[in-house]
Amino acid sequence: MYLNRVDIADMERRYRAYRANLINCLSGFKAANLIGTADVDGHSNLAIMSSVVHVGANPPLLGLIIRPDQGDRHTLHNILQVGYYTINHVHESFIDQAHQTSARYPRQVSEFVATGLQERWMKGFTAPFVEQSAIAMGLQLREHLPIRLNGTHLVIGEILHLLLPDETVAEDGSIDIAGAGSVAISGLDAYHSVKRPRRMAYAKPDRAPVELKSL
Amino acid sequence: MYLNRVDIADMERRYRAYRANLINCLSGFKAANLIGTADVDGHSNLAIMSSVVHVGANPPLLGLIIRPDQGDRHTLHNILQVGYYTINHVHESFIDQAHQTSARYPRQVSEFVATGLQERWMKGFTAPFVEQSAIAMGLQLREHLPIRLNGTHLVIGEILHLLLPDETVAEDGSIDIAGAGSVAISGLDAYHSVKRPRRMAYAKPDRAPVELKSL
Numbered sequence: 001m002y003l004n005r006v007d008i009a010d011m012e013r014r015y016r017a018y019r020a021n022l023i024n025c026l027s028g029f030k031a032a033n034l035i036g037t038a039d040v041d042g043h044s045n046l047a048i049m050s051s052v053v054h055v056g057a058n059p060p061l062l063g064l065i066i067r068p069d070q071g072d073r074h075t076l077h078n079i080l081q082v083g084y085y086t087i088n089h090v091h092e093s094f095i096d097q098a099h100q101t102s103a104r105y106p107r108q109v110s111e112f113v114a115t116g117l118q119e120r121w122m123k124g125f126t127a128p129f130v131e132q133s134a135i136a137m138g139l140q141l142r143e144h145l146p147i148r149l150n151g152t153h154l155v156i157g158e159i160l161h162l163l164l165p166d167e168t169v170a171e172d173g174s175i176d177i178a179g180a181g182s183v184a185i186s187g188l189d190a191y192h193s194v195k196r197p198r199r200m201a202y203a204k205p206d207r208a209p210v211e212l213k214s215l
Numbered sequence: 216m217y218l219n220r221v222d223i224a225d226m227e228r229r230y231r232a233y234r235a236n237l238i239n240c241l242s243g244f245k246a247a248n249l250i251g252t253a254d255v256d257g258h259s260n261l262a263i264m265s266s267v268v269h270v271g272a273n274p275p276l277l278g279l280i281i282r283p284d285q286g287d288r289h290t291l292h293n294i295l296q297v298g299y300y301t302i303n304h305v306h307e308s309f310i311d312q313a314h315q316t317s318a319r320y321p322r323q324v325s326e327f328v329a330t331g332l333q334e335r336w337m338k339g340f341t342a343p344f345v346e347q348s349a350i351a352m353g354l355q356l357r358e359h360l361p362i363r364l365n366g367t368h369l370v371i372g373e374i375l376h377l378l379l380p381d382e383t384v385a386e387d388g389s390i391d392i393a394g395a396g397s398v399a400i401s402g403l404d405a406y407h408s409v410k411r412p413r414r415m416a417y418a419k420p421d422r423a424p425v426e427l428k429s430l
Contacts, residue, residue: 001384003377008275016273018388023272025390026352026374028304029399029409030269031243053268053280054245056365057238058231060223063369065268065278089243095413096424103418114420137241143364149357149371150271154278156364159241162218169216173233174402175240184244184399187389189427190412194244197405198310203318205329209311212404 025187032090032185034098034117035064036128037078044119044128045074046111048101050185052087060159062087062139067152071104079155083141084126088133089182095191122161134180135164240402247305247400249313249332250279251343252293259334259343260289261326263316265400267302275374277302277354282367286319294370298356299341303348304397310406337376349395350379389414 008019030050037045049072051065064087066076079085090098097115105114112119118131122138129136139157146153168180178194185191201210223234245265253259264287266280279302281291294300305313312330320329327334333346337353344351354372361368383395393409400406416425 001377001379001381005275005373005375008374008377009273015388020272021388022384022390023275023374024269025392026275026350026377027267027269027277027302028246028248028392028397029244031245033243051268052242053266053278054239054242055280055362055367056282057235058224059365060220060234060238060241061365062242063268063280065270067271087242096415096426099415100418100424103420103422105420109420135241143362145360145362145369147270147358147360147371150274150276152270154360154369156362158220159223159238160220162216162223162241164216166216169237173230173236174405175237177240177243177401178407182243184409186392186409186412189416190389190414192393192409192412194399194401194407194409197401197407199405200311200314201404203315205318205320205324207318209315211311 021187029184029186029192032098032183032191034088034090034101034130034133035075036086036088036130037075038082038127039078040081043108044110044112045078046101046117046130047072047075048090048098055156061142061156062159063154063156065152065154069151071102074107076153079141080144082126085139085141085157086127086129087137087139088130089135089177089180091132091134091181092183092193093181094132095183099189099191125161129163135175135177135182137162236402244399244401244407247313247398247406249303249305249316249345249348250290251301251303251345252290253297253342254293255296258323259325259327260293261316261332261345262287262290263305263313270371276357276371277374278369278371280367280369284366286317289322291368294356295359297341300354300356300372301342301344302352302354303345304350304392304395305406306347306349306396307398307408308396309347310398314404314406340376344378350390350392350397352377
C-alpha cells in the first residue's frame with residue numbers, strides 16, 4: 001500500500017477515525033504511562049499517555065507531548081500550575097483501569113477514584129504516584145515548549161524521585177522493564193506485553209554486530 | 216529500590232554507564248526506527264533512533280529527538296540542510312544490522328553500505344528509504360525546536376509518503392505493527408519482539424472498560 005500526503009488529507013471528510021488510527025500507529029511502539037498530577041486545591045488527576053520520550057540521562061530528563069484539545073487539558077494545566085507530576089508505568093495487570101483514565105471525567109471526579117488505581121503521596125512532593133505501578137517517577141517541570149504547528153505542547157521534566165523493584169535492575173544498571181510487567185502501546189488503543197529482548201553490544205565500525213548474552 | 220535526584224547525580228563519577236543504562240530504561244518501551252538522510256552531495260546516512268514520537272494525525276506529524284553530541288551529528292545536519300528524511304521501522308529480521316548503524320562511521324562511509332541495508336530512492340524525494348523495512352515514511356521538516364536544557368533538538372516533520380503492506384491495515388485503519396514484524400526497544404540496546412495486543416474500546420465515564428475483540 002502506498003499513500004501520499006493528498007491521500008492522507010482526503011481521509012478527513014470520510015474516514016477521520018480511520019486516519020487517526022492509521023497515523024497513530026506509524027511512529028511504532030510507544031511507552032504506556034499514567035501521568036499523575038494535582039491542582040492547587042489538591043484534586044488529583046490521572047491520565048494515560050503514550051507520548052513520554054527520553055530527552056537525556058544527565059540531568060535525567062523526560063519529555064511528554066500533551067494534546068490539550070484531545071482530553072489532556074487537566075494534565076497540562078496542573079503541570080504548568082503546580083510544577084510537579086509523576087510518570088507511572090502501566091503494568092499488564094491493570095491495563096483496563098489504565099485505559100479507563102482516558103474517559104472524559106469532569107474535573108471534580110478523580111480518575112484514581114473512578115478506576116480504582118490507588119493514589120500514593122510522597123512527603124514533600126505535590127503530585128500523586130500510582131501505588132500499583134512497579135516503576136514510577138516524580139518529576140519537576142523544567143521546560144515548556146508550545147508546538148505551534150498543531151497546538152500541542154512539549155513539557156520536559158527532571159526526575160527527582162525514582163521507585164522501582166530491586167530485582168529488575170541488572171549489574172550494569174539496565175532495567176528489565178518487560179520482566180517488571182510494563183506494557184507497550186501501538187496506535188490509540190492496543191496494549192502489548194513484550195517478549196524478552198535481544199541485547200546488542202556497543203556497535204563498532206570495525207567489528208560485526210555482537211549479541212550480549214544475559215548478564 | 217528508591218533513588219532521588221542526589222543519588223542519580225552521584226552516579227556521574229563512578230557509574231556513568233550504569234546511569235545511562237538506568238535512565239534510558241525509564242521512559243518505557245520505545246519505537247525502533249532507522250532515520251534515512253542524505254547531504255547536499257547525495258551521500259546517504261542511516262541511523263537507528265529510539266526517539267520518534269507521534270505529534271499529530273492531522274496534519275500527520277512525527278517528532279524526533281536528536282542528540283548531536285552523541286553520534287547523531289550527521290542526521291541532524293542533513294535534516295536541517297536538505298529538509299527531507301525518512302523514518303523506517305526496524306524489522307525483527309534485521310535487528311543486528313539496524314543496531315550496527317549506531318557505530319561511528321566516518322562521514323564518507325554510508326551506513327547503508329557498511330551494514331548491508333539497501334537504499335531505496337523515490338523519484339523526487341531527496342532522502343533514502345530502507346528497502347527491507349515493511350513500514351516506511353518520507354517526511355518534510357516542518358519545525359526545529361532546540362532544547363537548550365541539554366543541547367538536544369526536537370525536529371518535527373510532516374509525512375508526505377507512506378509505504379506499508381496492505382495486509383497489515385485493518386478495516387478501521389489501525390496497523391498491526393507487531394504482525395508486520397516491527398520491534399520495540401528498551402534502554403540503550405535491547406530489542407524486543409512484541410506479543411499480540413489487547414485492544415480496548417473507547418473509554419466512557421459511565422461504562423466499565425470493554426475489550427475489543429479482533430476485527
